[in-house]
Amino acid sequence: MLQLLLSFTCIALGVGMSIVNPGPKxxxxxxxxxxxxxxxxxxxxxxxxxxxxxxxxxxxxxxxxxxxxxxxxxxxxxxxxxxxRQRPHERRKRRNGAHRxxxxxxxxxxxxxxxxxxxxxxxxxxxxxxxxxxxxxxxxxxxxxxxxxxxxxxxxxxxxxxxxxxxxxxxxxxxxxxxFPQYSHRGLLLDTSRHYISVSNILKTLDAMAYNKMNVFHWHIVDDQSFPYQSERFPELSQQGAYDSSMVYTKEDIQRVIEYARDRGIRVIPEFDVPGHTRSWGNAYPSVLTECYRQDKVVGLGPMDPTKNITYKLLRDLFQEVQTWFPEKYFHIGGDEVELDCWRSNPELREYMDKHNLTVPELHALFMQNAIPLLANDSEVVVWQEVFDERVPLSKDTLIQVWKGSWISEMVTVLTAGHRLIFSSTWYLDALGSNWPDYYWADPRQMVYDVTSNRTLLNGVVGGEACMWGEMVDDRNVQSRVWPRASAVAERLWSANTLGRRSFFDTLPSEVYHRMEEHTCRMIRRGVDAQPPTGPGFCIP
Amino acid sequence: MLQLLLSFTCIALGVGMSIVNPGPKxxxxxxxxxxxxxxxxxxxxxxxxxxxxxxxxxxxxxxxxxxxxxxxxxxxxxxxxxxxRQRPHERRKRRNGAHRxxxxxxxxxxxxxxxxxxxxxxxxxxxxxxxxxxxxxxxxxxxxxxxxxxxxxxxxxxxxxxxxxxxxxxxxxxxxxxxFPQYSHRGLLLDTSRHYISVSNILKTLDAMAYNKMNVFHWHIVDDQSFPYQSERFPELSQQGAYDSSMVYTKEDIQRVIEYARDRGIRVIPEFDVPGHTRSWGNAYPSVLTECYRQDKVVGLGPMDPTKNITYKLLRDLFQEVQTWFPEKYFHIGGDEVELDCWRSNPELREYMDKHNLTVPELHALFMQNAIPLLANDSEVVVWQEVFDERVPLSKDTLIQVWKGSWISEMVTVLTAGHRLIFSSTWYLDALGSNWPDYYWADPRQMVYDVTSNRTLLNGVVGGEACMWGEMVDDRNVQSRVWPRASAVAERLWSANTLGRRSFFDTLPSEVYHRMEEHTCRMIRRGVDAQPPTGPGFCIP
CATH class of the missing domain: 3.30.379.10 (Chitobiase/beta-hexosaminidase domain 2-like)
Structure with missing residues (x-):
């Protein structure tokens, strides 16, 4: 940490005898x-x-x-x-024929x-x-x-x-x-559960996505911390689970987001992450969650209870409503980071597993196998990589979202199994110390090709997503955290192999830095509160 | 970098079986x-x-x-x-006598x-x-x-x-x-040269400083990149040196800032950093800068030329104007990071040094010795630590700003020499990956006492400053970058040893986290765009 502080210190003030001109970097x-x-x-x-x-x-x-x-x-x-922004007297300078x-x-x-x-x-x-x-x-x-x-x-x-x-x-x-784009799925995940993001801020995010030719808004709408989705069928979920009665998304809000996105060629994929990341559901419906035990005592609520009918009934009815509101065929059902230890600790679940001869990961697989068919018939599913890793039978159209470390071997395994994937591992925008060049280098197809030399496999890599998890961002700083850092991901996914940076250690050509300056200022002029991309400079909004 | 990304990944989604309740962290x-x-x-x-x-x-x-x-x-x-923010029907609930x-x-x-x-x-x-x-x-x-x-x-x-x-x-x-405060100098440095910060944003910064009982606004107003100070005596400086004609501080702007600060018990110390960090001065007055050579060819302009009368004449007249505008007795004259290699490369300067039997650091000392007396008679001076390190004779009232590594030995040396200091080394806010607890641990007097056991020395530690260098911040993100991170520094300097965290590795008591949540939301309600302090949560503005 100290070293980090010190290295930034040096960057901040600039050292040595580099002769630079004053003005923007x-x-x-x-x-x-x-x-x-x-x-x-x-x-x-x-x-x-x-x-x-x-x-x-x-x-x-x-x-x-x-x-x-x-x-x-x-x-x-x-x-x-x-x-x-010009003043009239400046404009007057140019006269007809000035170009002659x-x-x-x-x-x-x-x-x-x-x-x-x-x-x-x-x-x-x-x-x-x-x-x-x-x-x-x-x-x-x-x-x-x-x-x-x-x-x-x-x-x-x-x-x-x-x-x-x-x-x-x-x-x-x-x-x-x-x-034309190199990748067909070019997304941004926005988490509206850890902090609430207002609808107007979401619309501005969609504007910025359009300025970067991104085409998927992955709406991680609910999670452990809050449940801002205002269901008509289950109003208690947000009444009990939202941070505040003002911090919800109504049906009208959601439709407004979808229509705004549609005009910009952006799909809106909702994510209702199950069975983990669901604590906020338990405010209204504690019985769908598992009681976690420590030394024979209940110490709290964990993931959804995969053995209860009521769990699946709630999911079925809620999913049905969500799918009526969202025209998008794909539905992100989550499936990451299930606290299997909680399931393991619960005596009733242990009994169930014994009876059905199941391991705990198999119980997770069983849950996903039960939950996915609750979606509408013509649905397609996106899942976090754990669902694939735990061998849940998945249709070939399912998209596996790769987000953990060892992403190259994970991608190869997913592709070899005949599945398609979207890539996110190196594109987590909550890494506060990372700037846009840090998001620029990874080209998922290139990484797969480098280790397999197999071109056929690459068709399964349909794109990727930059992920803005919400722990440290809210309405006041989310725009400057996302932009222009997500722009690096956007260019990677649209332009891909024309750009040459194949590893984290390759130098990015300076033309990219200059172009990024123009692009960031352009976003600012259009109303996006993007942060300065690289160093000293200015932008007249 | 990859490790950094991955570790953030884990933080982002949370792992393991920690049973936490939904809602704010x-x-x-x-x-x-x-x-x-x-x-x-x-x-x-x-x-x-x-x-x-x-x-x-x-x-x-x-x-x-x-x-x-x-x-x-x-x-x-x-x-x-x-x-x-309450709705009328909510307010009506409470009736007279409800407390009975x-x-x-x-x-x-x-x-x-x-x-x-x-x-x-x-x-x-x-x-x-x-x-x-x-x-x-x-x-x-x-x-x-x-x-x-x-x-x-x-x-x-x-x-x-x-x-x-x-x-x-x-x-x-x-x-x-x-x-009462433990330290008398509790400052925030704001750099308005790398990016221009609007006057309204500076005023909001002063508001936030008052909410944190900080009492020194260290205005690093000009630097290499731009010269937004609009001088009446030398209007060319900003005409040629500002980023844009709209990106200047007029005399009225400066007076407004000073009056606003005064009402809040905040001193405004201007910094005109010389002889380095002065490239933007050279747009209008190239002759006051040194021509840097590489292999007998001029390759650019470096620090001020310490051998020319015109340099000191410009400084004298400009300082005089600045000190007429700023009522503050202290003046920060900079003195950091002078590119001595440029001075060394210049044939005329080499000749001058030979003639006067000076080393290059001695030339820097000579410059500072010439420049400081150009200030008004009753002035006091603040300098970056290099000026002390290079043995410039300084009055005992001079404040040495310690900002580099090895800060403990530097502080002990400065104090032993009978000087007073302000501390900044671990409080650089441009360390983007650092959050407020990272700024919380360092108590400068405690650090000196731990190695010297000498209480008398401690009187010379008059305070410190959080430094917001401007490379990566502009009007759109400066508030969320400064607050609440600078609040950690503010509490350290006001409350100091009541708080117990003595090294970076000590755990901060949880009461501080809970109190920081309230304080951040309070700042937000009052109009400061502070970022979320620690994790999931919400604030109703």
């Missing part, structure tokens, strides 16, 4: 995209942007999601690129033609198509066979604009982009 | 004071508070600072104790009598008197021979109130307090 790029597109050709030629002489023209399909996206990004380009001697100047962007070549889908979904093509010129063109590709392309289009050096005008270089 | 105390008073006697008997039947009566002196403090704390007790069967109930606090027994001082100053006596009862009494003691006592008074369990009324226990 990494001057931001201008109009670079985060996450980096798969193929991008940029010319020195540039165009200017005048909001009053710009139109969007639809060549293909239309729908509400598209109309909303156009409105959103028109507003962002016009009002959130820094231009609106600038050979790179090619006039204004007059139009964006959007060609959506297939009807809109209702909701974003697993393995949705997010590819798009973008050509920026006087008449610009964005096309995709999917509404989700169009939404991603509009994000890219909005990021290409930058202020001229004199801050008098918005510019964009002539650019051709062909883009 | 450390339920907050009710009406406990932070920092802990020297002597406090609390009875089970309690009073209630009804703002419309409460008066403040002055028995002694009066002045604007006192009137402002009474207004401020009346507002806080009435509006920031949580009571105002409660033997601990002793009626309402009707009056606070304030007895300031000596005239107000104009500004807070080094070694000002901050002691006070407080007796809370139906007619409460606060007395002190100093306005600063009254201000501290009002802070304590405001912290004693707490909400009843049903949240229907404010209560306060019958309490007697006799309080």
């Amino acid at each position: 990494f001057p931001p790029t201008k109009g670079e995209v985060w996450p980096k597109p798969q193929e991008e050709t940029k010319e020195a030629a540039y165009l200017t942007f005048n909001p009053s002489h710009f139109t969007v023209k639809l060549l293909g399909e239309n729908c509400t999601i598209l109309a909303n996206a156009i409105q959103r990004y028109s507003y962002i380009i016009k009002n959130k690129s820094g231009l609106h 001697h600038d050979e790179n100047y090619e006039g204004a962007v007059e139009e964006l033609q959007i060609d959506l070549t297939a009807p809109c889908e209702d909701y974003p979904h697993f393995e949705m198509n997010e590819e798009y093509k973008l050509n920026v010129s006087t008449i610009s063109a964005l096309s995709s066979p999917s509404i989700w590709g169009i939404v991603r392309g509009l994000e890219t289009f909005s990021q290409l604009f930058y202020l001229s050096d004199d801050r008098n005008e918005l510019r964009v270089n002539k650019t051709r982009i062909n883009d | 450390f339920p907050p105390t009710k009406g406990e004071v932070w920092p802990k008073p020297q002597e406090e006697t609390k009875e089970a008997a309690y009073l209630t508070f009804n703002p419309s039947h409460f008066t403040v009566k002055l028995l002694g002196e009066n002045c604007t600072i006192l009137a402002n403090a009474i207004q401020r704390y009346s507002y806080i007790i009435k509006n920031k104790s949580g009571l105002h 069967h409660d033997e601990n109930y002793e009626g309402a606090v009707e009056e606070l009598q304030i007895d300031l027994t000596a005239p107000c001082e104009d500004y807070p100053h080094f070694e000002m008197n901050e002691e006070y006596k407080l007796n809370v009862s139906t007619i409460s009494a606060l007395s002190s021979p100093s306005i600063w003691g009254i201000v501290r006592g009002l802070e304590t008074f405001s912290q004693l109130f707490y909400l009843s369990d049903d949240r229907n009324e404010l209560r306060v226990n019958k309490t007697r307090i006799n309080d």
Whole structure:
């Protein structure tokens, strides 16, 4: 600890004779995209942007999601690129014809033609198509066979604009982009149980996810500490289990989050973690939890009791309600860190295990085997890796979330067994001392390939999630803790192998640092309270 | 790094069979004071508070600072104790006479009598008197021979109130307090050069300092990266050296900060760090900086040039202006981390050193010896420890700020030489992975006594400062980075040896954790964006 303090001390004040110029450590790029597109050709030629002489023209399909996206990004380009902050006298400096001697100047962007070549889908979904093509010129063109590709392309289009050096005008270089994600599941877990996060903060988080082309909001909505999900069927759960009557999510709140996410091409996967991490359920329903014993005395309540019908009845009815509210096909049923010692300590459970000839891990497996079928028929399931590790029979469509150490061997085992996985082990954002470059290096497919040389296996690695556990974050600091650190994960998952950093010890190219400066300031201008990415600098919101 | 990530992983999800109840990890105390008073006697008997039947009566002196403090704390007790958030139907529950069967109930606090027994001082100053006596009862009494003691006592008074369990009324226990600080210099350094911090954020920082009874705002106002101090005499310094024309502190801004601090008994010590950490000065005045050479070629600008008259002329005139604006007698002249290699590389400086038979550290000493007398005659000086280490002759009143490793031997050396010091080595808040308990253990006098057993030496340890260097903080996250971590330092410096934690490895008593929960939520209710102190929990703002 002392060493840690001291090493930070040195970083803080800077030592030695490095001759650096005053000012920001990494001057931001201008109009670079985060996450980096798969193929991008940029010319020195540039165009200017005048909001009053710009139109969007639809060549293909239309729908509400598209109309909303156009409105959103028109507003962002016009009002959130820094231009609106100028004082009038500064703006006046530039006159018509000021470009006449600038050979790179090619006039204004007059139009964006959007060609959506297939009807809109209702909701974003697993393995949705997010590819798009973008050509920026006087008449610009964005096309995709999917509404989700169009939404991603509009994000890219909005990021290409930058202020001229004199801050008098918005510019964009002539650019051709062909883009698609390397991983289809690019998520952020937010834990709203250890601390309550307000709905407006969740919506801002969804905005920021869209700015990073992330597409899964993994809502770890309840846990041991509090139960903010306000059930209609079981109102006692939040009445007794929420921190406060003001700290709940109503049906309307949840629907608002889902609709907001849908507009941004973001799936909302609810997690109701069972049978462990359920203490807050016990405030209203103590009988579904196991009594833990120490020396023949009950010392508290532990995981759900896997031997009682009432447990499964509660789960069945609650899951049914949740699945009515969440359109998402995938449901995260948890299954991590079950306190097996508590089960072992309980005389009735010991008797049950003796009778059925079960070990304690087998009892966990039995619970999961009973609980999963309580979900709707067409559901797909996400589980934490323990459920796989304890050999619960799982359908091949189940996603295994790898979060523990020894993740490479775990991934290989999961994939060899024919399962698919999402990766999180090195992406826990609650590591407060870690900054975004620490989240940047791990490419899960690359790690698997490095030890197996087997390309076929890699298809099972469908993506990953950055995890913001809530012990040390609440409404006041969650945004600055998540952003821009989760942006590193977002770029890894979208752009992947184009970026070259394969181990923790590889140096990250400096272009990434410069681009991160621009991206962070862009998020700040758009209202996200991101923290400074790397060192001294500034951002005019 | 991986180990760090993994260890956090375990903390995050919690492992093993610890039977914890759901809900907050450390339920907050009710009406406990932070920092802990020297002597406090609390009875089970309690009073209630009804703002419309409460008066403040002055028995002694009066002045604007006192009137402002009474207004401020009346507002806080009435509006920031949580009571105002109730819904009307909840409040209605309690009726007159509801206490009739409660033997601990002793009626309402009707009056606070304030007895300031000596005239107000104009500004807070080094070694000002901050002691006070407080007796809370139906007619409460606060007395002190100093306005600063009254201000501290009002802070304590405001912290004693707490909400009843049903949240229907404010209560306060019958309490007697006799309080004074163990250390007279209890500071917070804020660096406004690496990132600009807005004036409103600085004012909020001063509020939070007052809530923690800290009394020195060490304003590290300029550095290599930017020069936000807007000089009237040398406007080019900020015109060329600030990050942006919007990112400056005008004379009015500075006066506002000073007046706001004064009302709260907080001194404002400006730091103009010379001769290193001055690159941003060179944007406007490159000639005062040294040209650094590598293989006979100039590679950049380094520290100030100690051989040029123009350097001292600029410093003299600028210091004069700064000291006109800041009423504080102490001036922090910096003196840390001078890039001596740059001086060594410069042919003209080498010639100068040869001619005057000086080593490079002696050149640094010479610079400081020349620069310090440029301050006003009655000034006192604070310097970073290097200035002492390099044997610059310093007056006995100079404060040496100890910030490097090997702090115990450094402190003993400084004290043995008859100097006074302030301690910062273990209190650098830019150590992002460190939480408040990591800042809690070091008591500088105790550390000196443990190795010297010499009580006389201890008088020279006048206090310490938590240091918030600005590389990774800006307006969006500075509050949550500083608070409540700096609160640990604040309690150490005010309460000191009453608290028992002497080494990093000692366990902190759990009462401190519970009290910290209350204190953090109290700061949040009062508008400070403090981060969660220890783990799961909630705070209703």
